Amino acid sequence: MRIIRKYRLILFGFGFSYLGNWVNLVALNLLVWHLTESPTAMASIFIVGPIARILTSFFAGSIIDRYNKQKLMIYSDIIRGILILLLPFTSSIWLIYGVLFLSNIASSFFGPSSTYYISKYVPDKDKQSFNAILGIFSSGSFLIGPALAGFIIALSDVSVAIWFNALTFFVCALAIFKLPVVDGRQDMHRQRLTWQMLKEDYGIVYAYIKKERAFAKVFLYFQGALMIAFALDSQEATFIKQNLQASDSLYGVMVSIAGIGAIIGGAMAARYAKRFSTRQYIIYGLLLTTICYTLFYLSPNVAMGTISFIALGICMSFCNAGYSTFYQLSVPSAIMGRFGSVSTMGVNMLQIVFTLALGILADWLSLQLVCIVFGILAIFISLLLYVFMHSKSAYEGLKEEIV
Template identity: 45%
Template sequence: MKSWKHAALLVGGLGFSHLGNWIYFVAINIALLELTDGSAAAMAGLFVIRPIALLLTNFWSGSIVDRTDVRKLMVLTDVVRGTLMLFIPFASSVWLIFGLLFLISLAGSFFGPSQSVYITKLIPAEDRQRFNSILGMSSSGAFLLGPALSGLLIYRFGTDFSIYFNAATFFVCALMISLLPAVPRLEGTAREPVTLHMLRADWGAVRSFVLTAPSFLAIYLLFQSSVIIGYSIDSQELTYIKQHLKLSTEQYGFIVSVTGIGALAGSFTAALLAKRISWRWYLGPATLLTCIFYFLFYLSHTFFLAAAAFVLLGFFMSYAGAGYATWFQKQVPADKMGRVASLADAAQGALQIGLTLAVGGLADGLGLQAVCLFFSAAAIVLGLFLSIKVLGQNPSKPIA
């Protein structure tokens, strides 16, 4: 990789931020679980904050992303998120906590599309599959180390300290990204204000792109639908472990940790095999296997079966994530990527909100295990169609 120094700095900054996110994630889940007496609906509420924020901003945020210095935008959003995070320990109610998390998610809605654009412009096309796998490995390492470190920090200093630590990681990530070079932006529009006329033109450009790429739309819908289902039943993971499997908080922490081991192993092998195995195998079959192990987790009745299912889930999820990122970077022009990603995320957010709330509500009324098994089975069907679509395409032709 020619720009390995820049790539290492980017992976380091994002990886450190991911570490803080996992430390915070465990802390906020435990705090809210205790505060609400384990309400499935309340836990689902935590998981819909981000998609609501995406829904409100992503119709117009892509227009800003494609017209600004994405490096500076990533730095700004990290600083804003870190500052807001510092106020969470002072919040005195669940609704105030949700409000702060909502504002953090609003700022973060600019980061994801900016990151995709920046990676596409900074990393050469031939190196992206390997880079995405390495980035996934740093994320998996954070997934592995974060919950364990969070448990130690919570035990020694309490949940507030874990949240402060997450705020600090945002500032460190902002510093590391600020050391990276700027990349070209959309020419001739750097100072153009965002207007309704501009938004309509941008929406039209995205619509034209999608209509001329039906295979892109089909693959996107199949992959994201399976991911959204996984995310919605993820919101019940802790509740299932504590109430159905009757496991302790320590055992929950262990399951999360071994999932991280699986994800780290998956990312490591995905990076090693990036030059030998097509991203198609990463995107299709790996997504299908991820969905299968979601199903097996909610079918499990013992600690060991649940842990084994999550190890393998983490392993194949790493391949799926790297495959999807590489496919998206191949299919979407860099000068449209911010708008395409943002509008797609807005639609995804709407579906995610409804599905996550539906899972939480149905779980309270019909039983957690039955509901999660039904939705994970639906994800398996989508994963199967995705594999057929991706692998059935002639490798000599573009997929979109």
Template identity: 35%
Template sequence: MWKYAMLLLLGLGVSNIGGWVYLIALNLIVLQETGSPLAVGLLYIIAPIAALLTNTWSGSLIDRANTRRLMIVLDVIRAVLIIIIPLLPSIVYIYFFVLLINLANAISAPASAVYITKLIPKENRQRFNALRGFIHSSGTMLGPAIAGILFYVGSPYMAIYLNGVALLLSAALLLLLPVVDAPIERAKSTRRFEQIHADIKTVVSYCKRSVYVFYVYGLFVLVTVFMTAIDSLEASFAKLELMLSDAEYGFLLSFFGIGIIVGSLINVRFAKSLKVETLIGYGTVMTAVAYVTLYVATDQVVAIIGVTLIGFFVTFLNTGYLTFYQNAVPTSLMGRFMSLFGLFEALAIIFFTVIFGVMAHAIGIRLVGLVGSALFFTVGLVAIHVTKRKKTPLRSTK
């Protein structure tokens, strides 16, 4: 099993590094084309818009598809679209292609989650998720470094091409992995909208039967929403409140990666002794405390402490929630379950990101960051309360 797990982690790592290179290069390309920070900011609204366009039907596709084949096809599609970006004549075409890429991303993420859950046995999932966090954190540090080197020796367009190659390599690695899906049962309904409606009813019915799973995964959605909204203020806080230069801001972000690496290694080492419920509850609370530490900072030293703590504690939070839904949600339903929740998550991200941005302009970045962190902390307290009330163990989803 671990042979395939390592191949999968390698593929995820290659894709993650390429994703960071692509993100940084795309930001620079749009800034060079327009000279507008607002134009760059619009890139971050495209992902939740893509989720809104796909999440009503993508879960139905994922739960009835060969997930390995679907992941390979999506990697190749994204690679081709990314490689075309440097050839596009205007910013409008770039936005359109970025939307297409994010549409593929919105399907690929839940498909990958389903495949991982089917491939990795239940008893190894927490350790795998911790290793995945370590791989992700390594990409967080290596991606920007590789992008910087490519910008120095070439241009942002060279970095874009590299991400296309990385996705093709990821697809090649997926070819070495086994097919894990059982023969697909054809849907009884031949009409697409009837099928989607029936699938939504199935997920709602499951949530009514599994209230605890509904509550905990709902908390995960709230955590993702608040983290995204608070993170959208981070660069402005560093530049306008702490008065950091670009180089100092880059230095600050490197400590986030260090925190993730240390936290991930601890998660890997103690995977068998750390309870999922503890990771969820206290991981959420401590991540919120770390955000408070960042937004009360008045100098770079305190900000470094805050950013490092965010990176450290977020690994416990992520490992807990990932392991929870892998063990709790049936794999036959997982794609539809994640996609339906993802629809509400995308709506909430757009809403709170816009609200936080408007409030930051009106009453100040620091105050909004602290208010957001306090709301995040409240979600953590609720998570502790909910997980402590659990009476039965998580069921297997083999």
């Protein structure tokens, strides 16, 4: 496809990094499960990252908007690669959490920087197609990563799978280094970070949110439902092993098969990117995604769980492509770093609350029952977004390219 040829370097760099992340996720889940066999400990993997990102978000956006984003992405990848290399040498769950904490601090700079770079590097007419194709690379990693993790672990051990993830960070850094500069100048003007500067930056973000109320409502509804979905992700491995009685290898196969749906969905999202609006991608994609999450935790056996996984992959591809395009079109590039960091702070607070609550309730009550209730809550929030994005205020307040 034209989009793949045109943006092959950034797609390869990000795609290879996605592959490593999925390999690492499977390996890390198994490492922590065998150490603790605790749903709370498993949930904590998904809490350490948000805590690190919340603390870093107080100042990360102010740095990102004033420095060269391309360099920040490169430095972030190199630091994360070094930290992940150290992970297998840790001997306790608390040391694992510590390495993950530091790695997520570096990630706090990569995310907003990459969003800014894509918004400047990819023209508006290509954004939805590009995001859908990037989703295919992510989905392909979702398919190949767990299977590759299982293969690596079968031939060696969990440590080698984790080291593979470190390698992908270094390769991604090299790919980003070879991309063109989009900041307009290679050396950005550096300013000393002060409390007054941070206060002014928060004021700018608040003024933007107050002005763009329609955008703010879509953002809150979408992220609210998505954070519940992420909380449900934290119990995925526990549910598969504890309730569906699957082995380690079958767990990897299930997650890998789910990637088939994600690849199909990504291809469909790319194919119809110019036919359907961003609004349609968001509202229908999110609603069906939350329904699929709920159906997965309603599954009585591995077969039904796998079918739900495949459907989830298809729906989430549309959801992600639509939201990424919505964000890139809506947030001004001049404040993208600051808005991204401030919003990350709030979003990760939600993720911590939902994930910790889910983990604790799952220890006290039935894991399946608690996950189903959370899934229904996510569906309700998705319906609120559906209603709002069909309202008059949404049509008047959002950009024409979105509705």
